[in-house]
Amino acid sequence: MNAREAALKALQAIEPGKEKSDRIVHAILDRATMNRQDRALTTELVNGVLRMRKKIDFIISKFYHHRFEKAAPVLQNILRLGVYQLLFLEKIPEWAAVSECVDLARKYKGERMAKLVNGVLRKITPDNVVMDEWLKGCEDMERLSVQYSHPEWLINRWNAVYGRETTLASMTYNNHAPLFGFRINTLKQTPDEFLADPAHSSFPQERCLTGNFFLSKEFAGFEACLKSGKLTVQNPTQGVACLLLNPVPESRVLDLCAAPGGKATFMAELMQNKGSITAVDRSSEKLEKTRQHAVELGITIIKTICADARSFVPEETPQAVLLDAPCTGTGVLQKRAELRWKLSMEMLQELVTLQRELLDHAASILPVNGILLYATCSIEPEENELQIEAFLRRHPEFSRDTSCGSLPEPFRMSAAEKGSILTLPGELPGFDGGFAQRLRKNAR
Numbered sequence: 215m216n217a218r219e220a221a222l223k224a225l226q227a228i229e230p231g232k233e234k235s236d237r238i239v240h241a242i243l244d245r246a247t248m249n250r251q252d253r254a255l256t257t258e259l260v261n262g263v264l265r266m267r268k269k270i271d272f273i274i275s276k277f278y279h280h281r282f283e284k285a286a287p288v289l290q291n292i293l294r295l296g297v298y299q300l301l302f303l304e305k306i307p308e309w310a311a312v313s314e315c316v317d318l319a320r321k322y323k324g325e326r327m328a329k330l331v332n333g334v335l336r337k338i339t340p341d342n343v344v345m346d347e348w349l350k351g352c353e354d355m356e357r358l359s360v361q362y363s364h365p366e367w368l369i370n371r372w373n374a375v376y377g378r379e380t381t382l383a384s385m386t387y388n389n390h391a392p393l394f395g396f397r398i399n400t401l402k403q404t405p406d407e408f409l410a411d412p413a414h415s416s417f418p419q420e421r422c423l424t425g426n427f428f429l430s431k432e433f434a435g436f437e438a439c440l441k442s443g444k445l446t447v448q449n450p451t452q453g454v455a456c457l458l459l460n461p462v463p464e465s466r467v468l469d470l471c472a473a474p475g476g477k478a479t480f481m482a483e484l485m486q487n488k489g490s491i492t493a494v495d496r497s498s499e500k501l502e503k504t505r506q507h508a509v510e511l512g513i514t515i516i517k518t519i520c521a522d523a524r525s526f527v528p529e530e531t532p533q534a535v536l537l538d539a540p541c542t543g544t545g546v547l548q549k550r551a552e553l554r555w556k557l558s559m560e561m562l563q564e565l566v567t568l569q570r571e572l573l574d575h576a577a578s579i580l581p582v583n584g585i586l587l588y589a590t591c592s593i594e595p596e597e598n599e600l601q602i603e604a605f606l607r608r609h610p611e612f613s614r615d616t617s618c619g620s621l622p623e624p625f626r627m628s629a630a631e632k633g634s635i636l637t638l639p640g641e642l643p644g645f646d647g648g649f650a651q652r653l654r655k656n657a658r
């Protein structure tokens with residue numbers, strides 16, 4: 215199986231299912247015997263087609279003489295793969311893109327479809343794709359939705375909340391292949407020691423946050439360090455929430471939606487592996503990953519419990535609760551390539567209700583002076599600021615807490631003013647979107 219066929223298999227599996235695309239791609243690549251370059255091409259093709267699907271389908275519809283949305287899914291995906299290679303990837307020669315897709319069509323749909331794929335793809339060249347002309351009569355958001363391949367309802371919302379320029383910056387960020395975010399495990403070495411090591415100092419890397427995070431295009435070169443627990447894959451935006459909570463050694467923290475444990479393990483590192491972290495999640499499978507990862511990192515203070523965080527009562531009262539709530543994930547659309555097409559207003563509303571229930575229960579667990587850190591990887595106000603405003607109206611015993619210690623720039627001011635940080639995709643190079651709010655429970 216070559217890279218294009220592997221990509222086609224992945225796209226076929228992703229469409230109807232609920233499983234995340236990266237898991238499906240990994241499962242297919244695990245079974246295939248392919249070199250590193252082909253594995254990278256498979257991932258790029260799948261993610262590229264998923265991200266740019268709306269634009270690609272629009273272009274195909276101009277050259278395909280039937281109704282493209284009615285075509286067999288396998289034919290749709292073969293044509294999408296072809297167009298992605300022809301118009302979005304510079305490194306693939308045109309003839310290779312076309313002939314590989316024709317071969318796939320022959321293998322999966324027979325000679326007639328191979329001819330059809332050949333006919334359509336041969337007509338699609340950069341000169342024949344006249345987006346501005348085709349979209350001339352469209353409303354602004356409708357046009358941007360096609361050009362930047364995002365659902366129109368979603369960008370209408372962003373435009374209303376953040377304005378056109380920010381919406382464009384977010385969409386541009388979401389359409390790029392992500393940088394890999396890494397966190398250096400300070401229980402094993404200092405960031406300076408790690409980055410000075412000649413084994414990996416040659417790879418391009420950009421240090422960020424407090425210096426224990428870095429961003430890099432390189433992944434394979436860090437695999438050995440990931441296995442040995444010197445590193446964790448984590449976007450720095452995830453780290454910001456933990457820094458805002460700022461757990462000190464010997465503290466007692468309850469992490470209510472903890473799995474797979476990215477934040478729990480960072481908190482354990484900040485606590486120098488002293489104190490206790492109770493990591494609750496309703497997914498036992500993901501909690502198993504948390505346990506395994508903690509062992510790799512040399513962390514012993516995390517205890518995992520499989521439970522519903524809306525009713526879980528800890529044996530010991532925590533000093534702080536981290537509630538990294540399930541959310542739409544609109545801050546991480548760059549990484550979750552297919553997610554933009556799966557979201558809906560109904561889903562947003564259901565999640566807002568779940569977040570409210572989780573927040574109310576977290577509030578009941580905390581003692582006076584306890585800290586509640588609420589975080590999402592969403593940029594939707596209903597899941598962030600509006601959720602917090604409603605919480606504070608229901609719980610006047612809580613207030614926004616600005617005493618969070620020193621956060622690095624550019625987060626310091628927002629944390630000092632409101633106890634919260636909102637990061638929008640594209641605002642800071644390599645940082646995903648996300649929100650975090652620090653709250654304190656006061657005596658009534």
Ligand SMILES: C[S@@+](CC[C@H](N)C(=O)[O-])C[C@H]1O[C@@H](n2cnc3c(N)ncnc32)[C@H](O)[C@@H]1O
Nearest residue numbers: 471472473474475476477495496497522523538
């Ligand atoms: C945003 S993820 C948490 C990520 C995690 N904090 C980390 O840093 O790796 C949200 C988690 O909430 C869990 N979850 C959703 N509803 C829950 C509930 N009612 N009780 C407990 N966990 C829940 C999901 O299984 C998922 O693992």
